Amino acid sequence: MPNLFDPVTIGAIQAPNRILMAPLTRGRADRDAVPTPIMAQYYAQRASAGLIISEATGISREGLGWPFAPGLWSDAQVAAWQPVTKAVHEAGGRIVAQLWHMGRQVHSSVTGGQPVSSSATATAGQAHTYEGKKDFETARPLELNEIPRLLDDYELATRNALAAGFDGVQIHAANGYLIDEFLRDGANHREDAYGGSPENRIRLLREVAERVISVAGADRVSVRLSPNGDSQGVDDSDPASVFVPAAKALSDLGIAFLELREPGPDGTFGKTDVPKLSPEIRKVFTGVLVLNSDYTTADEAQAKLDEGVADAISFGRTFLANPDLPERLRTGAPLNQDDMKTWYSQGPEGYIDYPALETVDA
Template structure:
């Protein structure tokens, strides 16, 4: 049953994966001064190079995208050089690695970048405090102007170019988990009445503009995107959101991306307005390469792939606990259980 996980998988003419197991993006908050990746990060990723593809921890495209401490960037020369150490280490072990491009939107905090405000589609604050820094209350963001949105599109494209310069094999646009791009796709966080809000077409405009700009910069074969059609974290559910994704997914399919990656913590969750699981909804509306995620183990993932539910599986916390996760699964060995204490060290 597990054999399907170890079959090579052809993403496109330029990229073939050696197996179907992806290392999911895992925010570790371990970057050094200037948000520069460290030698320890290079060693951490290289130990996991047996994955068919590593997706890096979320990496901010510009300073005001930061919402957590010590998250790496891809906007300075020093950061690019730091990531080059990581990609060289992964490639030396025969691995492939994509950079996940990130702007946290209203989940950002001015504490990190010293600006006057955070930015989002609409001036709607997120309730709560910043993880790992509970003394920081979320702020009310500034609603982006059209010219500021256009600048953000250029910034995503530049970050993609920087990723290729840093040696990455491609990028994953982070359009999930209630961060900036996802905030445009949900009615709770997008209350605009201009060309970027109100209708499925308008709400999809910014995500598609970013996607097109990244494709123009580095090619569709090197471009993936992560999406959360279910508003399951940091925003309220709205049944109208389905219409947005009903529009967005066929538009993305036309662009022939490397893949679409589900963003969810637990794929067993059911959503009435999606007709069940988020992965099932995505497969019904997107027939090209789909990456599943959210609580799967080797057996349940291989069963889902064999059933055609998705094509690749992204594994998260087990990769934190098991640098040799792929080898353990291949050999049928037990894996170590993840625990939160592991977050303090890059094993």
């Protein structure tokens, strides 16, 4: 079985190790979703990852409701991402852009319009906005004649990601956001070609993937799924019936890798103790399979590689506080503890000031 520190070919990308940086929303862009210069230093510090998956990045204003999150729909955003990808490459790293449409999780005070989803549903709780927490709003169902426009948004974001210097893209289809809201019957109550049967609910994911592949090539495209239990109020009555065939459809399209977010009972963005589907998905997905959620040690990550379930592991919050995480895992060095208060704040604190080993030892 491969070692966590062995190289791996991920489509068109040659990764020097199997420790990926998971997408981490950090809120350091400006109000126009334009990346700021500080983001180049942040990502370059973490370039020793086998591959960096960028923070979730909006494909459109409609789909981006998180305050100070970045986008990829404007020329200004493309220009501001270019120094970020250049800094990562100069530091020897590789980085793909995660493409995000938040669906019903956005708030009109941020986007300027009513949220859209598969059906007229609302998330329980409150949304983050520039004006503080506000109750989530009821989404309107995405109309059939709007699907082509949505696919165009994904195509433009993909073209912009490549123009910005990213090595590829990841389609965010997890965590209760738009595509996940189409996949799962707890949120999808449609009676047209995009609702009802698992085949129909998978349709939007497949069409988005096909459109993105038409621009970037399958070997530079990946997808993130969260196939196990509730995620921000989105759930399914029979997850295996939709996520296993979804993985098979993505495998048939030849995507470079599939990332599965599998939280345990105390996981973020949903708590679940339902059986994990990664063993079943492994049987039908022939590309690189990446597992994610709450991995913090080399031993627990290596165990998944030894089982043959995963080809690589993506680390999230552990990477947030440890820019040199691969070296810390390799040497067994202690880990920095992240500070939740600065996860989504602006400025350098809790962002680019976590020390690397040489700083600690100096």
